[in-house]
Amino acid sequence: QLQLQESGPGLVKPSETLSLTCTVSGGSISSGSYFWGWIRQPPGKGLEYIGSIYYSGDTYYNPSLKSRVTISVDTSKNQFSLKLNSVTAADTAVYYCARRILLGFAQDWFDPWGQGTLVTVSS
C-alpha cells in the first residue's frame, strides 16, 4: 500500500525559505502514470494546489505561487521536495504531499495523501 510522509521544519522565519520533503514508500516514484504534488491548507481554511512534478522532472506550478516555488524529485531516494522562498505569515499552513493519478479522460485526482505537516511562519 502506497504511503507518503512529509518531513521538514515546523517553524520558518519570515523572508526565509520553507523546505519540505515527501518520502514515498510501498511503490516507486518513477511509475509512469503518476505525478507527485503538493497542496496546502491554512489553519481553518480550504485547500490550495501548489504544484506537481513527474519523475522525469517536468514541473507544473500554480501561477499564484510560481515565482516562489520549486518542486524537485530524487528518484534514487524515492522522494520529492518543495521549496517556497520569501515566506510570510500567509504561508502558514498544513502542507500535504499527494500522488496525482492521471489515467485518461477525466481520470485525474490526488490519492493517497500524506498526513500533512504544519509549517508556521513566525519570527
Added chain:
Amino acid sequence: DIQMTQSPSSLSASVGDRVTITCRASQSISIYLNWYQQKLGKAPKLLIYAASSLQTGVTSRFSGSGSGTDFTLTISSLQPEDFATYYCQQSYSSPYSFGQGTRLEIK
C-alpha cells in the same frame, strides 16, 4: 483560473438523513470533478472521481453526479462516521482548484 463554489458552506443533519452538497464551476469542466472527505486533523480522502465514479473501498452511500458546471455529492443515509468536511476539486485545467468546503455537522 477556474473557481469552484460549494453550497451550502455548512449543513446540520441527522443520522439516517439523505444529504446533497452542490459544487459549481465558473466554466465548463466536463466531468473533471473529484470529491474528497476530510475529517478533523486528517488528510483529505478521495471519495468520487470523474464526477460519478466511486473510489475503490468507499461505501456506496456516497454518489456523485453532474457535468459541465454543476455537480452534486449525495450521501444516501448519513452514518456517524460521515460527519466531516467535503471538498470538490476540478482537474480540468491547471491550477487545479478546490471548493471552499462544506462542513457537515450532527444535528
